[in-house]
Amino acid sequence: MxxxxxxxxxxxxxxxxxxxxxxxxxxxxxxxxxxxxxxxxxxxxxxxxxxxxxxxxxxxxxxxxxxxxxxxxxxxxxxxxxxxxxxxxxxxxxxxxxxxxxxxxxxxxxxxxxxxxxxxxxxxxxxxxxxxxxxxxxxxxxxxxxxxxxxxxxxxxxxxxxxxxxxxxxxxxxxxxxxxxxxxxxxxxxxxxxxxxxxxxxxxxxxxxxxxxxxxxxxxxxxxxxxxxxxxxxxxxxxxxxxxxxxxxxxxxxxxxxxxxxxxxxxxxxxxxxxxxxxxxxxxxxxxxxxxxxxxxxxxxxxxxxxxxVTARPMMTLRIDCRTDKLPTQTVLREIKKFDLNEAIVRIHVQLTPQTDALLNDARIREALREAGTFHIAGIRRDVERAYRTRLDSNPEQLTHEQLLEQYLHMRDMDPAYRNEIIEAGNKIIHDEAD
Missing domain, CATH: 3.60.21.10 (Metallo-dependent phosphatases)
Structure with missing residues (x-):
């Protein structure tokens, strides 16, 4: 008072x-x-x-x-x-x-x-x-x-x-x-x-x-x-x-x-x-x-x-960073379980890279929100980072397949460890094809 x-x-x-x-x-x-x-x-x-x-x-x-x-x-x-x-x-x-x-x-x-x-x-x-x-x-x-x-x-x-x-x-x-x-x-x-x-x-x-x-x-x-x-x-x-x-x-x-x-x-x-x-x-x-x-x-x-x-209708925004996740959908689902969303109006903002954006499953996220008892899903917004694309080497025809792959991946905005795994897997495919 x-x-x-x-x-x-x-x-x-x-x-x-x-x-x-x-x-x-x-x-x-x-x-x-x-x-x-x-x-x-x-x-x-x-x-x-x-x-x-x-x-x-x-x-x-x-x-x-x-x-x-x-x-x-x-x-x-x-x-x-x-x-x-x-x-x-x-x-x-x-x-x-x-x-x-x-x-x-x-x-x-x-x-x-x-x-x-x-x-x-x-x-x-x-x-x-x-x-x-x-x-x-x-x-x-x-x-x-x-x-x-x-x-x-x-x-x-x-x-x-x-x-x-x-x-x-x-x-x-x-x-x-x-x-x-x-x-x-x-x-x-x-x-x-x-x-x-x-x-x-x-x-x-x-x-x-x-x-x-x-x-x-x-x-x-x-x-x-x-x-x-x-x-x-x-x-x-x-x-x-x-x-x-x-x-x-x-x-x-x-x-x-x-x-x-x-x-x-x-x-x-x-x-x-x-x-x-x-x-x-x-x-x-x-x-x-x-x-x-x-x-x-x-x-x-x-x-x-x-x-x-008064008991006003709750509104909640979940902001989730999935830029370095190999399984972004699972990350979002885990975050949803951390909150009481029952009878709430909910929106989700997910930070993504072009690679993780392709892996995000909206349908599974909406299903999880419904199971959590949400009153209304106000939207799932994808904030996709677009990396600045530098040009390839001025003479790409002089590069090997391995060098081209490595240069291309370095232009992408991704976790270095994840990039190295892709390079390693790509090199193996290139070598297998050469054999």
């Missing part, structure tokens, strides 16, 4: 009993991306992609924890779907789970870049919750600050959805400006907006007693990026961490970047600025990333949080 008050936050810090008893219990998650189907197959029970089922099950794990621990407030920091125009089936599956969350506590849904419509006049993919006035759900499409009641007391919430370039530039004549100049203008505007949100929070709480939370969906400069780069839509506006590390907030719940991180972990007198990360691995760029959500005990100047892990 981590704490930020007037001392640096550490993983071992515990809240005081008084703070824990009065704290607002907040669930913070983001970047669900329902609709990611890569490395999946059709699930016979649901008819959905098995990878979509993975993402939905991670949501269900999170909902179960929130229910068991009596959640007070739920912050979804943006990006519900993979695309801006999700299928009705994906909308239905996501809506069922939002309904389950709304039965537990108020839900604030921030609009992320994947939730935005293709142009400003169309509806976002999550706007329907506001249109239907779904009980206990508020869609945050604007930069605003409001007070929300929970069963453990009021919370002041500031919302900073993904900055739409067209909307933010509608009063600025940007046609004659460079891309860099436009980006600087956007960042300047967003800076003013974030400062104004903090001012509004003070105005709503003149006695400085109500816990405050800001939620945003954009890139903070200095954050460690993840696979969101591969699914990013449009150019990104970056914000300085100094604008968010503001003691007028108690917790900053961020979405957009898939790798979980606290950007103010070692800073005094600043709130936690936390990317919860995505709930499930999207591709191999997130192979080593833990996945989960944040469980926050929100209190004025005494906020603590815990990161809760």
């Amino acid at each position: 981590a704490k930020r008050k007037t001392t640096p936050k550490t993983a071992e810090t515990k809240p005081t009993p008084e703070a824990a008893a009065n704290a607002i219990r907040v669930l913070h998650f983001a970047d669900v991306h329902i609709g990611m189907e890569n490395y999946g197959r059709t699930d016979g029970e649901t008819g959905l992609s098995s990878r979509v089922v993975d993402f939905l099950r991670r949501m269900e794990e999170m909902i179960d924890y929130a229910r068991e621990n009596d959640v007070d407030l739920i912050i979804f920091a943006g990006d519900a779907f993979k695309t801006r125009a999700p299928s009705p089936t994906y909308q239905r599956e996501f809506a069922w789970r939002i309904r389950d969350l709304a039965e537990l506590a108020p839900v604030v849904m921030l609009v992320g870049n994947h939730d935005l419509p293709p142009n400003a006049v169309k509806a976002s993919s999550i706007e329907i919750y506001d249109t239907l006035d779904v009980p206990n759900v508020r869609v945050a499409q604007e930069y605003t600050v409001f007070k929300m009641e929970t069963k453990r007391g009021p919370v002041i919430i500031g919302t900073a959805p993904y900055p739409m370039r067209a909307r933010m530039l509608q009063h600025i004549r940007s046609s004659q400006k460079t891309i860099r100049e436009v980006d600087d203008l956007l960042e300047e505007q967003l800076n003013h907006i974030l400062e104004d949100l903090a001012v509004q929070a003070d105005e709503l709480d003149p006695d400085n007693e109500i816990p405050r939370l800001l939620t945003g969906h954009f890139t903070v400069r200095g954050a460690i990026l993840g696979s969101e780069r591969s699914v990013m839509l449009g150019r990104d506006v970056q914000v300085s961490i100094g604008l968010l590390a503001d003691p007028r907030w108690d917790y900053v719940a961020m979405g957009h970047i898939h790798k979980w991180q606290d950007l103010t972990l070692d800073r005094e007198d600043a709130p936690p600025v936390v990317y919860s990360g995505s709930l499930e691995r999207i591709d191999f760029g997130e192979e080593g990333d833990d996945k989960g959500y944040m469980w926050v005990s929100l209190a004025r100047n005494a906020t603590v949080y815990e990161r809760k892990a």
Whole structure:
């Protein structure tokens, strides 16, 4: 558990009993991306992609924890779907789970870049919750600050959805400006907006007693990026961490970047600025990333949080060097047995020479992976080294058969001992033919 008050936050810090008893219990998650189907197959029970089922099950794990621990407030920091125009089936599956969350506590849904419509006049993919006035759900499409009641007391919430370039530039004549100049203008505007949100929070709480939370969906400069780069839509506006590390907030719940991180972990007198990360691995760029959500005990100047892990689908890359192996297939099979690949998405990268490449049996490797219980074989990649080919002697007709063979083999990239065996065997054949 981590704490930020007037001392640096550490993983071992515990809240005081008084703070824990009065704290607002907040669930913070983001970047669900329902609709990611890569490395999946059709699930016979649901008819959905098995990878979509993975993402939905991670949501269900999170909902179960929130229910068991009596959640007070739920912050979804943006990006519900993979695309801006999700299928009705994906909308239905996501809506069922939002309904389950709304039965537990108020839900604030921030609009992320994947939730935005293709142009400003169309509806976002999550706007329907506001249109239907779904009980206990508020869609945050604007930069605003409001007070929300929970069963453990009021919370002041500031919302900073993904900055739409067209909307933010509608009063600025940007046609004659460079891309860099436009980006600087956007960042300047967003800076003013974030400062104004903090001012509004003070105005709503003149006695400085109500816990405050800001939620945003954009890139903070200095954050460690993840696979969101591969699914990013449009150019990104970056914000300085100094604008968010503001003691007028108690917790900053961020979405957009898939790798979980606290950007103010070692800073005094600043709130936690936390990317919860995505709930499930999207591709191999997130192979080593833990996945989960944040469980926050929100209190004025005494906020603590815990990161809760989910059982995300494992992704594993096996890198195997077979350049000097006489039996590369057997080497790969031995490596496969060293790992627990059950229910994992697996890819294999094998380093080979032209000689060992010819000996590698893909079919046997795939059979071994299936026997190991892999969920999906993402591919077997052969990295074959191509040696630089020097020319033979300028007068090869003057060389003996033995000399030609030796010169040819020295041009190949192979183990010297293996090369000597071939030369010895070749010389024997040459001599036998001569006899």
